[in-house]
Amino acid sequence: MTDSSLFITLNPTDSKDTRSGFGAGLLELGTTHPDVVALCADLTGSLKMGDFRDAHPERFFQVGIAEANMMSMAAGMTIGGKIPFTGTFANFSTGRVYDQIRQSIAYSEKNVKICASHAGLTLGEDGATHQILEDIGMMKMLPNMTVICPADYEQTRQATLAIADIEGPVYLRFGRPKLPVFYNESAPFEIGKAQKLMSGDDVTIIATGYMVWEAVKAALTLKDQGINADVINMHTIKPLDAAAIIESATRTGKVVTAEEHQRLGGLGGSVAQVLAENIPTPMRMVAVQDRFGESGTPTQLMEKYGLTADAIVARSLELIAL
Amino acid sequence: MSMQASPTICSQVRRDIVRMVHAVSSGHPGGSLGCVELFVKLYFDVMKLDAENFTLDGKEEDLFFLSNGHISPVWYSVLSRRGFFPLKELATFRKLNSRVQGHPATEEGLPGIRVASGSLGQGLSVGLGAAETKKLAGEDTWIYTLHGDGEMQEGQIWEAAMYAAHRKIDNIISFIDCNGQQIDGSTEDVLSLKDLGAKWSAFGWHVIKCDGHSLDDLGSAIDEAKSRRGSGVPCIVLMKTVMGKGVDFMEGTHKWHGIAPNDEQLADALSQLEETLGDY
Numbered sequence: 001m002t003d004s005s006l007f008i009t010l011n012p013t014d015s016k017d018t019r020s021g022f023g024a025g026l027l028e029l030g031t032t033h034p035d036v037v038a039l040c041a042d043l044t045g046s047l048k049m050g051d052f053r054d055a056h057p058e059r060f061f062q063v064g065i066a067e068a069n070m071m072s073m074a075a076g077m078t079i080g081g082k083i084p085f086t087g088t089f090a091n092f093s094t095g096r097v098y099d100q101i102r103q104s105i106a107y108s109e110k111n112v113k114i115c116a117s118h119a120g121l122t123l124g125e126d127g128a129t130h131q132i133l134e135d136i137g138m139m140k141m142l143p144n145m146t147v148i149c150p151a152d153y154e155q156t157r158q159a160t161l162a163i164a165d166i167e168g169p170v171y172l173r174f175g176r177p178k179l180p181v182f183y184n185e186s187a188p189f190e191i192g193k194a195q196k197l198m199s200g201d202d203v204t205i206i207a208t209g210y211m212v213w214e215a216v217k218a219a220l221t222l223k224d225q226g227i228n229a230d231v232i233n234m235h236t237i238k239p240l241d242a243a244a245i246i247e248s249a250t251r252t253g254k255v256v257t258a259e260e261h262q263r264l265g266g267l268g269g270s271v272a273q274v275l276a277e278n279i280p281t282p283m284r285m286v287a288v289q290d291r292f293g294e295s296g297t298p299t300q301l302m303e304k305y306g307l308t309a310d311a312i313v314a315r316s317l318e319l320i321a322l
Numbered sequence: 323m324s325m326q327a328s329p330t331i332c333s334q335v336r337r338d339i340v341r342m343v344h345a346v347s348s349g350h351p352g353g354s355l356g357c358v359e360l361f362v363k364l365y366f367d368v369m370k371l372d373a374e375n376f377t378l379d380g381k382e383e384d385l386f387f388l389s390n391g392h393i394s395p396v397w398y399s400v401l402s403r404r405g406f407f408p409l410k411e412l413a414t415f416r417k418l419n420s421r422v423q424g425h426p427a428t429e430e431g432l433p434g435i436r437v438a439s440g441s442l443g444q445g446l447s448v449g450l451g452a453a454e455t456k457k458l459a460g461e462d463t464w465i466y467t468l469h470g471d472g473e474m475q476e477g478q479i480w481e482a483a484m485y486a487a488h489r490k491i492d493n494i495i496s497f498i499d500c501n502g503q504q505i506d507g508s509t510e511d512v513l514s515l516k517d518l519g520a521k522w523s524a525f526g527w528h529v530i531k532c533d534g535h536s537l538d539d540l541g542s543a544i545d546e547a548k549s550r551r552g553s554g555v556p557c558i559v560l561m562k563t564v565m566g567k568g569v570d571f572m573e574g575t576h577k578w579h580g581i582a583p584n585d586e587q588l589a590d591a592l593s594q595l596e597e598t599l600g601d602y
Contacts, residue, residue: 037458061454064488066481072444073485076387076451079436080379080459084451099441100478104448108428108438 001244004195004233007187010216014181016153018174019117023048025160026085026115030056033083033164039074040087041067046176047087047117071097074112075104083164084112090119090173091132098138105169106142113163114139118176119149120260121288121305122210122298131293137265139171140238147238148191149173149259149267151212153181155235158189166191173209175260177298180213192236194244200228203316204248204255208234208267211258211286211307218258218312229316237267242274249281254319256284258312260302263287282322284315327366327537331403332358334599336568338399338412340591341601343582346416349424352578353470354396356501356534356563361400363540364466373405376433384463385452387437389445390470390499391425392580398422401434402602409602443476445469446496450486453494464548465494472504475513480525487526490554495547498558499534501565503576519560527558534561569594 029036030052039061040049053060063070067088074084086093093116094101105112116135123131140147148163148170150156156174163170187195197212198219207215212233219229230248234241249255255275257268268285275281288305302308325331335358343349365371369384388397395415402409407421414420421432425440437448449467456463473479486494498518506512515521519529528550532543540561547557565579566572569591572583583591 058458061489063485064481066478066485068443068478069447069450069481069485072447072478072482073451073454075437076448076453077455079385079452080381080455082455082458100444100447103438103441104444110437 001194001196001232001241001247002188002190004187005197005199007184008182008197009184010220012180012182015178016181017176017178018150018153018156019046019176020048021150021153021156022115022117022160022172022174023051025157027051027055028161029164030059035081036083036085036164037061037077038085038087039063039070041065041070041092043088046089047115049087067092067097068100071100072104075108075110078110078112085115086112087115087117089130090116090135091130094135094138095132102142106144109144110169111167113170113172115172117174119173120175120210121293121301121307122175122177122260124176124298124301125295127295128292133262133288133293134265135173136237136259136261136267140270144169145238146170146191146236148236149209150235151209151233152179152183154183154185154187155189158187159235162189162191175210179210182213182216192239192241194241195233195235196230197233198229198231200230201251202227202229203319204230204232204252205258205312205316206232206234206245206255206267206271207258208237210260214307214309215258215312217309218316221309221313222316227316227320234267237270240270240274242278245271245274246278249275249279253281255281256286256312256315256319258286258307260307261287263289282319284319286311286315325366327362330598331362331366333596335362335396335399335403337592337595337597337601339395340569340583340588340595342395342398342412342415344588345413347582348416349395349582350392350580351395351582352503352565352572352576353390353393353499353501355569355572356565356567357393357396357468357499358567359535359537360468360497360540360561361396363537365400365404367541368544369466370463376406378436380436381459382461382463384466385436386466387445387449387452388426388439388468390442390468390473391439394424394426397426403599406434407432412602442470442473443478446479446482449494449496450482450491453491456493463493467494467496469496469498471498471500471502471509471515471518474498474515474518483522483525483527486556491556492551492554494556495544496556496558497561499563500560501563503565503579505576505579507576522558526555528555529558529560531560531562534563535567
């Protein structure tokens with residue numbers, strides 16, 4: 001586990017969308033990695049891939065509304081050494097093309113980076129057709145696949161850079177709305193290494209993606225009540241940093257997980273497997289309870305579906321009261 | 323090159339196919355037998371390749387992708403006969419701990435295979451991706467893909483078809499094994515392809531038709547396709563074939579799509595196929 005507490009601010013002033021972090025990272029890769037190519041299925045603006053397209057038009061491949069073709073093409077492009085980054089919404093990056101990913105990319109061990117925006121409820125008003133909440137589960141089940149869900153703009157930029165330098169298929173999940181930028185540019189980022197953001201011995205909070213900032217807010221609330229939480233950003237869901245989970249759970253004896261994803265198949269399930277096999281620990285999971293989303297603003301939806309700092313606080317207090 | 327494409331090689335490949343599927347009582351002999359001439363033509367006469375020093379990247383080489391992966395027996399036989407891997411490995415087809423998987427795969431590292439296939443409809447897209455990479459590299463090499471005619475029922479094929487024409491991908495030559503059969507019956511009965519050539523023309527491809535059992539005719543079709551490089555128009559070869567070609571009781575029926583001959587049927591089949599290069 002990396003101690004990242006010195007690399008975050010608890011009073012962020014800036015707010016940015018994680019997809020823009022992806023766009024910025026991709027543009028940087030255009031300069032630093034000549035073999036990086038990008039494919040997009042008619043969502044260049046939404047994925048913030050326009051700067052890369054304009055800077056490197058010969059390395060940008062508009063495939064139209066044809067995601068299956070895009071995924072298999074990306075697999076083919078690796079033959080000869082290219083590093084393809086595919087861009088579309090998370091729903092169309094996973095469920096729509098699962099068989100293409102499974103056969104042509106994961107089983108075939110192809111060096112494709114599947115970059116997925118608009119994941120989860122925070123996609124908002126478009127509603128449940130587009131709000132995929134099962135993608136982490138689908139992708140983590142695939143052998144050879146790395147699954148990363150960064151916490152803010154800066155970390156998404158860092159993750160985009162980092163995945164270009166590992167060999168093999170990656171699923172990079174990010175989102176639509178703006179959220180606080182609380183990571184510093186200089187924060188170390190290592191795939192597969194969880195990051196400790198706050199330290200405490202009373203309860204462990206393990207969060208990923210959008211829910212990491214909520215976890216920090218929850219820990220600050222708990223602190224006001226004299227409860228010290230260990231806050232861990234599990235940006236890499238696979239391979240999972242089991243050592244970090246075990247170390248923290250050993251000290252606190254209580255674990256709350258938080259994710260913008262179905263309860264079945266998400267981060268919570270992965271953490272539970274590690275705990276069950278190593279150090280059985282009382283747990284609570286803040287996640288979507290086996291239902292589809294709906295239209296609404298991101299904030300309204302997260303409130304209605306119980307994905308908030310308050311929910312993390314409540315589950316933590318439940319565990320402490322056991 | 324030591325050997326050129328010939329009926330001699332084709333006969334031996336057909337023996338390999340029926341012996342491989344018989345040995346494990348599973349596999350797909352029908353389509354395999356129907357595509358023998360294409361594989362032999364490509365691998366012995368046409369493709370620029372280095373069989374003894376196979377690399378996944380295949381730089382400066384021609385690449386072949388089998389989209390209808392179930393006809394793996396013909397590919398394995400030809401790869402092996404061409405020197406990609408030892409002939410004796412054909413005896414491990416579909417067996418535990420083998421590199422010669424039921425459907426083509428890369429995980430076990432079998433030389434000659436660059437992507438897994440089996441779930442249909444993906445190979446044209448994979449080939450187009452490889453073709454784009456070849457273009458970026460400035461190579462004058464070729465990408466070849468093979469598809470079943472039944473596979474044309476997969477929607478992804480037509481996504482790829484649109485892309486290739488739009489992007490003017492003219493370093494790819496794709497083949498369709500037009501045997502008119504699929505698992506549940508004839509393509510006409512199951513889901514008619516209607517005028518397949520007209521469909522590809524409408525999607526912006528140059529359509530060539532040929533006899534898939536004539537090495538010369540296949541050669542002419544490939545020459546014609548190659549001569550069109552620079553046209554900005556991708557080429558598709560509709561290759562008329564007979565499923566089960568070379569074994570009389572397997573010919574022209576979907577019944578031998580995915581079942582293996584028993585001992586008696588194997589003997590019957592082998593009696594119709596001369597052993598020319600030595601069985602594995």
